[in-house]
Amino acid sequence: IENSGDLIRAINLNGGSTMEWLVDRGGGQQIITVTPRFDQDAGRWLVGILTEMVGAHTERRSNPPWVALRDSFVNTWELLVLVKQGMSGAFSQGSAPQLSGPIGIAQIAGEFTREGGLAGWLTITILLSINLAILNILPIPMLDGGRLVFVMLEWVRRGKRVPPEREGLVHLIGFAVLIGLIVVISANDVLRLIDGRSFLGG
Numbered sequence: 522i523e524n525s526g527d528l529i530r531a532i533n534l535n536g537g538s539t540m541e542w543l544v545d546r547g548g549g550q551q552i553i554t555v556t557p558r559f560d561q562d563a564g565r566w567l568v569g570i571l572t573e574m575v576g577a578h579t580e581r582r583s584n585p586p587w588v589a590l591r592d593s594f595v596n597t598w599e600l601l602v603l604v605k606q607g608m609s610g611a612f613s614q615g616s617a618p619q620l621s622g623p624i625g626i627a628q629i630a631g632e633f634t635r636e637g638g639l640a641g642w643l644t645i646t647i648l649l650s651i652n653l654a655i656l657n658i659l660p661i662p663m664l665d666g667g668r669l670v671f672v673m674l675e676w677v678r679r680g681k682r683v684p685p686e687r688e689g690l691v692h693l694i695g696f697a698v699l700i701g702l703i704v705v706i707s708a709n710d711v712l713r714l715i716d717g718r719s720f721l722g723g
């Protein structure tokens with residue numbers, strides 16, 4: 522843990538699980554146990570503390586290509602875990618996970634770019650690409666994941682296909698539901714913009 526960002530990331534990766542922290546307190550070191558709880562308003566896992574950076578500075582690091590390649594796989598895996606943790610935390614509280622449509626995505630991209638410049642823009646581009654890949658492989662009609670369900674069903678039935686008209690009807694219903702969700706989510710994005718609220722919680 523080198524900064525508050527690392528701490529927040531670790532808390533969200535271990536949401537709902539018991540963590541052991543080694544902290545400096547009163548001139549000595551002490552091990553404490555904490556269990557992050559999902560906060561519905563913040564939309565993430567919290568442990569009930571406020572952090573303050575002392576003597577903060579920016580440091581640029583260059584890694585060899587093989588290290589950067591390894592880190593890319595690690596970061597991608599951690600992102601998948603963060604998505605899973607966020608969704609499970611929201612559902613455990615009886616609420617829907619925070620979603621965003623095209624309008625919200627544009628807002629997020631603008632906020633990341635404004636805060637982080639080119640690095641922020643590249644970061645949000647990578648995050649969006651991975652999230653879209655995850656969404657696309659979910660077993661949702663009309664998406665690739667939905668098509669894979671029918672392919673697997675055909676394999677289980679030893680080559681017997683689902684009638685094309687029935688499969689088409691399923692995809693049509695999925696398309697209608699997806700468009701409806703986009704409309705509802707986009708309306709929520711517009712309300713957030715009207716209220717002047719940041720998607721990132723600022």
